[in-house]
Amino acid sequence: MTGTSQHDEDDQSLVNTYLRERDEQSFRELYRRHTSALYASALRLCGSDADAQDVIQETWIRACRAVSSFKWKSSFRTWLIGVLVNCVREQSRNKNSKKTEPLSDDFAELSTNESGERLNLEQAIAQLPTGYRHVLTLHDVEGYTHEEIGEFLSITAGTSKSQLHRARKAIRAALAKE
């Protein structure tokens, strides 16, 4: 998720304009380029529309505060995802989420939804405990490396790997059950 493309250059140009003038139009352009992707991530990481919308707003506020110190060593999108993940984790801590317990190995509780129907992949991801859901979403859905995930979540790449291993095991078990 590194490297420079035309898209990155356009982002950099918009960010520079925004920083120079604190310009509304360039902000709106950046918002429109990235928010639909950020929102998809936020929905998976938060699990609810309302929480995801709060996180999106907070992500942009923090991004606008901090973007002047962004070094452009990754893409702007990757940097934004990092900001978003931190907002999600903070929100999760503030809400004292009940889904932070570690998973048991058989993951039986993930096998059905409220209607008793078999789970699809999206539902199975939504029911993962927070830490596993974050790692699996960032790696298997978003395509980030363990090193990048480690930076986002303040964990080692090894921890990211082991959490992904367990999260995948949970997902497979859940989807295999009738």
Place this chain on the structure above:
Amino acid sequence: MDQFEEDLSPQERKAFASLHREEQVPPFLEDQTVEALKRQRLIRPNKRRSPFSFRQLAYAVAVALVFFGAGLWLGGRWRTQPANGTPPTHDAKMSEFMLVLLDSPELPSDESKEEEQRVAEYRNWALKLQQRGLLIAGEKLTTELKTLNNAGGGLVISGTQVDRRVKPMAGYFLIEARDYQQAIEIASDCPHLKYGGTIELRRIDHTAS
């Protein structure tokens, strides 16, 4: 390779790849975020720069004053009554219209691949409207339905799924337009029609608000 090094099977990889990477953002969120940024002084209010120089502007004001004076003088000499006594109409004020999207039985089910494509087309259409400043809100509705009535003397609530045989309401868009003509132009471009759906176009009546 350590104990956690593993890869997804091709089937699993395909399943993850099929998940949405983008989701339609509620239209209100952009303005809400901009307002929050303005409150925190992270965005400056828009300053509209005049396309004219000061000299051009001063000249334009002087010309306007001359015409204004001439208009007053002429108005005094040739004041007339309206032909039929009715006040002049003006379309400058924008109205709000609701596009009620009614599904047809032939439309794809929510789970199909074609449905994903359809939703993406609607999203793109809505984004274009949003960029023109004409979209106020818009959402897709689920097929879950709750009905409330007081027919038997007490409140009765029933829950079911919408009946696709009777053109159920599938979603809506709330837009701004000058008049019905512009609203029709906007609605006629909506991908819902391409997919065989029906659009009911209704002007919002603000007399009750």
